[in-house]
Amino acid sequence: MKYVRFFYEEKIQFGILDEGIITVIDRSFLEKGNLPTGTTLSLKEVQLLAPVQPSKVICIGLNYAKHIAEFGGSKPEDPIIFIKPSTSVIGPEEEIVAPAMSQQVDHEAELAVVIGKTAKDIKEDQAYDYIFGYTCGNDVTARDLQRIDGQWTRGKGFDTFCPLGPWIVTDLDPSHLDIRAILNGKVKQSSNTQYFLNPIAKLVSFISQVMTLLPGDVIMTGTPEGVSPMKPGDEIVVRVEGIGELRNRIR
Known part of the structure; x- marks a missing residue:
């Protein structure tokens, strides 16, 4: 549905x-x-509107091998997690605002997992019992500020930096979905969720051992290779197979 x-x-x-x-x-x-x-x-x-108002958005860094390679990194032993504030969330067709303090704002197309009930210290084989459904997400990133800071809160946390939508799909197998980012009509990112280094069940279980997940919370599952800068006036579309398209412009 x-x-x-x-x-x-x-x-x-x-x-x-x-x-x-x-x-x-x-x-x-x-x-x-x-x-x-x-x-x-x-x-x-x-x-x-954004299909949910999460208390928090938990993001996964470095969950595709080719994305790690394009930044010259190495696979982390445990999933890398960070949080976007609830104030970063916007919906389809809303504008992403490029902050004046950044000179490089990148798109990051992602499959987003929506939590359906409170989850704490759950096992991997229980994870799907706590998932309500799935939507498209864009982990917008001020890449230059991320590099300067050495951690990701400022670069990832600006208002409007977490577009979600256009809706939540519940009857979906998330293990083999094509995912794309299309900038001004040109495909920039193209991959498939089968290439996750950490599958969804592991992510839900791992995060629940760190913090309590509440209904409506969103897990952004990581972005594939091909991230690139956006500029004011651009249109970015995140397309996830079986869900649809999340479309936003940059201001």
Whole structure:
């Protein structure tokens, strides 16, 4: 199923999307007991928002071997994790704002995992019980500031630096999905989730041993090779097989 979060008639609403028609539900799809309101809307009538409002976005660095190679690094022993603040999250068609203090803002196309229920110290074979679904993500990065700082909080944490969307897909096998970044119509990144160094079950389990994952939290699973700079006026599209396209412009 496809779940959407959207703005319509001056309020945020939730629904189930099927062939361009939204069946509106009475509360968040992450809440138990949600029910149809009896209202249906065309997708064209609404403004899609980021499909969730996470308490935190946990990102994985260096999860594709070729991405490690393009930066001259080596495979880490454990998954590298870092956090983007909730204020970095934007939705489809919203603008990514290039900060004045950076001269190089890169795209990073990623599969994003949405957590469905509270997870703490879970085992790998339990991980999928805690996943609600999947969406497209862009781990926008001020690469020059990342290099200067030697750690990633500033370079990854600016407002608008975590586009998510356009919706959440629940009935999806995430183990073999094509993933692409398309900048102004040109494919810059093209890979497949089969090349993860750390599979999703391992990531969910590992992170849950560090911090409690809450419903709506997002895990960004890492980006493949081909990251490149964006400039104001550019359009960046993240495309994930089985999900769709996340489209944003740079300002």
